[in-house]
Amino acid sequence: MTGGRSSGGIQNLTLSPIGIIHTDLRPPAPALGPPLTPDEFRAKVAGAAAGHERGRVEVFEKFADGLVDVEDCERLYLLFWLHQSTSPRNLAPFTGPPRGIFATHSPSRPNPLGLTVVRLIERQGRILIVEGVDMYDGTPLLDIKPHVEHGDVGRSGPSRVCGGPHAPH
Numbered sequence: 001m002t003g004g005r006s007s008g009g010i011q012n013l014t015l016s017p018i019g020i021i022h023t024d025l026r027p028p029a030p031a032l033g034p035p036l037t038p039d040e041f042r043a044k045v046a047g048a049a050a051g052h053e054r055g056r057v058e059v060f061e062k063f064a065d066g067l068v069d070v071e072d073c074e075r076l077y078l079l080f081w082l083h084q085s086t087s088p089r090n091l092a093p094f095t096g097p098p099r100g101i102f103a104t105h106s107p108s109r110p111n112p113l114g115l116t117v118v119r120l121i122e123r124q125g126r127i128l129i130v131e132g133v134d135m136y137d138g139t140p141l142l143d144i145k146p147h148v149e150h151g152d153v154g155r156s157g158p159s160r161v162c163g164g165p166h167a168p169h
Contacts, residue, residue, distance in 0.1 A: 017081070017140035018063045019126075023055040023133045027084045055118075055133035057141060059126045066144075071123045075147035076130065081140040082112035114139070117147050 057078065059067055070076070085107035101109055118130035128144075 015081070015142055017060070017142060018066075018144070019057060019059040019141035021055055021057050021078065021080060021133065021135055021137075021139040021141050023053065023135060023137045023139075025053070025133070025136050027136050052131055053133050054121070054129065054131050055135075057118075057128040057130055057144070059128070059141070059144075061126065064126045067123065067126065067128075070128070070144070070146075071120065073120055073146040075117050075119055076128070077143075077145040077147055078114075078116050078118055078130075078135075078141060079143040079145070080114045080116075080135055081142055082107040082109070082114045082135075083138070083140055084136050085109065085112040113142070 087108065107114070114135055116132065116134055118132040121129040121131055123129075
């Protein structure tokens, strides 16, 4: 990552992929209509077996040493670039009342980053066979991190589901 200064002293960032994610998921053809909403996309991914879509995570050779001991992890976070996303929006295009983009999983974001937890099935050298992919084939991989059950749960206790009833103040 390289950085530079933009107006207001905030740093601009440059990211480089560490690999490519291969899946059987393809974006809809433009002639078939508008892009899928996140809910429609999840339904397509889920099919009959929710969260069981398999994919291959190919890590580039220069980052292969970073995979040492990854097979000790049951679940992994994949951080990726939503390379098929549309122009960013402040409100998500859902049916019903508009929601702020930061209260949704919409791919049309100011910084089109995706984050998914997958189950590691097998490591084959630089290739990770994973379950639970929800991104299109050819998605640029930015990072991999281990999912740590006890450390990755909110430290302030359980939280409500976004869009659910508001907790008392």
